[in-house]
Amino acid sequence: xxSTTLLIxxxxxxxxxxxxxxxxxxxxTVLVESDNVGGTCLNIGCIPSKALIHAADEFHxxxxxxxxxxxxIQVSTPAIDIGKTVAWKDGVVKRLTGGVAAxxxxxxxxxxxxxxxxxxxxxxAIDQGGKAGEPLQISCEHLLLATGSAATELPDMPFGGKxxxxxxxxxxxxxxxxxxxxxxxxxxxxxxxAYRKLGAQVSIIEAQDRILPAxxxxxxxxxxxxxxxxxxxxxxxxxxxxxxxxxxxxRVLDQRDSELLFxxxxxxxxxxxxxxxxxxxLESLMLDMDSRSLRIDDQCRTSMHNVWAIxxxxxxxxxxxxxxxxxxxxxEIIAGKSRRFTPASIPAVxxxxxxxxxxxxSPDEATQQGLDCIHAMFPFSANGRAMTLESTEGFVRVVARxxxxxxxxxxxxxxxxxxxxTAFSQSLEMGARLEDVAGTIHAHPSLGxxxxxxxxxxxxxxxxI
Numbered sequence: 001x002x003s004t005t006l007l008i009x010x011x012x013x014x015x016x017x018x019x020x021x022x023x024x025x026x027x028x029t030v031l032v033e034s035d036n037v038g039g040t041c042l043n044i045g046c047i048p049s050k051a052l053i054h055a056a057d058e059f060h061x062x063x064x065x066x067x068x069x070x071x072x073i074q075v076s077t078p079a080i081d082i083g084k085t086v087a088w089k090d091g092v093v094k095r096l097t098g099g100v101a102a103x104x105x106x107x108x109x110x111x112x113x114x115x116x117x118x119x120x121x122x123x124x125a126i127d128q129g130g131k132a133g134e135p136l137q138i139s140c141e142h143l144l145l146a147t148g149s150a151a152t153e154l155p156d157m158p159f160g161g162k163x164x165x166x167x168x169x170x171x172x173x174x175x176x177x178x179x180x181x182x183x184x185x186x187x188x189x190x191x192x193x194a195y196r197k198l199g200a201q202v203s204i205i206e207a208q209d210r211i212l213p214a215x216x217x218x219x220x221x222x223x224x225x226x227x228x229x230x231x232x233x234x235x236x237x238x239x240x241x242x243x244x245x246x247x248x249x250x251r252v253l254d255q256r257d258s259e260l261l262f263x264x265x266x267x268x269x270x271x272x273x274x275x276x277x278x279x280x281x282l283e284s285l286m287l288d289m290d291s292r293s294l295r296i297d298d299q300c301r302t303s304m305h306n307v308w309a310i311x312x313x314x315x316x317x318x319x320x321x322x323x324x325x326x327x328x329x330x331x332e333i334i335a336g337k338s339r340r341f342t343p344a345s346i347p348a349v350x351x352x353x354x355x356x357x358x359x360x361x362s363p364d365e366a367t368q369q370g371l372d373c374i375h376a377m378f379p380f381s382a383n384g385r386a387m388t389l390e391s392t393e394g395f396v397r398v399v400a401r402x403x404x405x406x407x408x409x410x411x412x413x414x415x416x417x418x419x420x421x422t423a424f425s426q427s428l429e430m431g432a433r434l435e436d437v438a439g440t441i442h443a444h445p446s447l448g449x450x451x452x453x454x455x456x457x458x459x460x461x462x463x464x465i
Contacts, residue, residue, distance in 0.1 A: 041320040
């Protein structure tokens with residue numbers, strides 16, 4: 001039996017970051033991953049979806065130029081070779097996963113490709129597939145669980161055939177003429193918009209009465225307007241009942257309990273993700289659970305000594321950057337450093353058209369927490385850079401305490417606002433006040449000027465509105 005100080009199950013963003021940091025700190029580390037390192041995020045999630053979204057945006061621009069463009073640009077009838085698009089996307093993924101593998105090797109991490117099964121909190125058996133003999137057993141002082149999550153299936157619609165998850169949606173062989181998307185959360189909308197821009201007729205079905213229910217209505221209004229402009233059909237307060245007997249149409253009950261049939265070539269089910277808790281012997285540890293996820297403390301310790309858990313396995317928010325931060329912290333605690341996972345905020349970004357970025361508290365959330373806050377919004381319609389990008393929809397909003405002007409939240413919707421999330425999080429982590437943001441010189445022309453102007457407006461003296 002081999003032994004190591006730290007054994008990590010799962011090579012996604014949380015697992016591989018924990019392994020790299022542990023290697024840097026001189027901790028003997030073994031990382032077990034059944035597929036390529038990088039996990040869902042790099043291989044079949046964040047990175048490939050953003051690549052496909054970018055390709056769809058570029059194609060959509062060219063299609064628009066084929067008609068009329070206020071910029072005076074004209075092109076002949078455009079076409080897209082989806083096979084080349086997917087190959088380019090796969091190339092991006094390969095470069096990133098290859099880079100992660102190289103960093104793991106450089107930092108002395110022993111990566112084993114195989115399926116881990118927990119024997120107890122100190123011993124793991126690894127099935128290496130085609131290799132003959134008994135599974136490899138490794139004992140460890142510390143066990144870190146970073147198994148991630150999987151797409152949620154609908155009871156009456158298991159994945160297969162016409163019914164696909166986001167994984168299949170990211171590697172199309174052709175663009176379907178019609179696709180129905182079940183779920184109007186960020187995954188459903190991101191991919192639904194991308195497929196519409198690639199030329200498919202898109203219908204989105206959502207059980208709740210509005211899109212992106214995790215975000216406040218002011219942020220979703222520009223996205224809703226964009227969906228209408230793109231010609232995406234939206235069906236809210238509707239329940240999906242499965243495919244018809246012929247398998248050619250999606251059965252949907254509207255809010256009056258009337259059944260509708262959506263003739264479609266594919267159905268993308270995007271109703272969320274669930275922590276991956278089965279298939280690796282987790283139940284043998286009898287750890288404390290919260291619903292479907294593992295319960296941890298503010299150091300990512302589970303209820304068993306020296307068994308740690310991070311990322312999607314420990315529930316919401318299921319975000320790669322949260323898992324990365326947790327993985328780095330666990331490695332440092334094992335190395336003897338004093339750390340707690342108490343971030344001022346965990347930013348979230350929705351790569352719709354337009355994008356949404358949030359960090360900290362919204363005005364309603366601040367009120368619910370009993371805080372007396374002021375908030376102010378600066379529209380991109382008054383921002384010069386947004387005008388030059390032909391993207392003036394949306395705004396930046398700041399939320400701050402009334403008594404001392406401490407900033408407690410940021411929200412934005414508009415072109416490229418994902419890149420503003422860094423400034424949002426940094427200001428919250430550093431305890432910035434409105435005066436700090438308002439007094440910082442921002443480059444002109446830039447979308448970031450809207451951040452300064454929102455702070456100025458909250459103080460009562462915006463300069464460009």
